[in-house]
Amino acid sequence: QVQLVESGGGLVKPGGSLRLSCAASGFTFSDFYMSWIRQAPGKGLEWVSKISSSGTTIYYADSVKGRFTISRDNAKNSLYLQMNSLRAEDTAVYYCAREAISGRFFDFWGQGTLVTVSS
């Protein structure tokens, strides 16, 4: 069965960096676009970044452009999010999600990892 397991979250000071990972299993990872989506405490969902199946095409939300970098290693079935220059407003649960083959919606989600940016 499809599994997505995020890791790497934690407490970091403003201006700091963190690298999130997402381990995928149960499907052919290299066939699918993947995204990071976040949810601030008590708030709604915000799409953060997306990467194509080969890793050659990448998109970012304006709120993270220039600070976050998405990448993937298809040999390791893994997705990453390098987060630099973190701000308090980046505090959220970060989900990795698989984009469906038939459209840009998300058919599987990981359980999320919490990132807290605070001094």
Place this chain on the structure above:
Amino acid sequence: EIVLTQSPGTLSLSPGERATLSCRASQSVRNSYLAWYQQKPGQAPRLLIYGASSRATGIPDRFSGSGSGTDFILTISRLEPEDFAVYYCQQYGSSLTFGGGTKVEIK
């Protein structure tokens, strides 16, 4: 950017009742590229509906989606205890945006 407005913010209903959730877009959603998700406390969202009206794999038929253009509806025909949750719509016709959510709570 297409803004999605969900209403009501909170819906208070009893098990067995019908739930009608609205998602209104600031401009027409191309090809009715709209999805609905369910999220329970402490859990990740789960895909319910895509393409405005297609049920995802394993989703009970009490969940149905309808609409086109700027107005979309998620209907839960008879609420089961496990259906009390927050529901989000998402459009993928132009970039990608989520609505603010509707909480369905037990009355």
